[in-house]
Amino acid sequence: MGRTFDTGGVLGGPDIITYLLLALGGALAVGNLAALINPQGARRPQPDRSGGNGEAATPRVGRSVVMIVVGMVIVVWAIASLIGG
Incomplete structure (x- = not known):
């Protein structure tokens, strides 16, 4: 009747949300730190x-x-x- 799929090979598997939160938190911290270290950066005057x-x-x-x-x-x-799992 219905097909079952093995999701063991899916990128991230059951921890995908945790990996995404890790990436989001890292980007938030590093991006703001970079803005503080180099406030002028390569931005155009506004x-x-x-x-x-x-x-x-x-x-x-x-x-x-x-x-x-x-x-x-x-x-x-x-x-x-x-x-911790």
């Missing part, structure tokens, strides 16, 4: 929110630190989930 002079905007330090911490919490949680 006008600031107050209609300023068109200089490149700098990242908000407080928000970036919070995002780095959140990303690291997600990474640690995902690694603990992978190790």
Whole structure:
């Protein structure tokens, strides 16, 4: 009647959500850290929110630190989930 499929060979298998959370948390932490280390980067100058002079905007330090911490919490949680099963 119905066919059954072996999902053992599927990329990530049953842990795919954990791997995706690991990648998301890592990207969140590393991306915000990179923005703090090199705030000018390779961006084009943009006008600031107050209609300023068109200089490149700098990242908000407080928000970036919070995002780095959140990303690291997600990474640690995902690694603990992978190790613990």
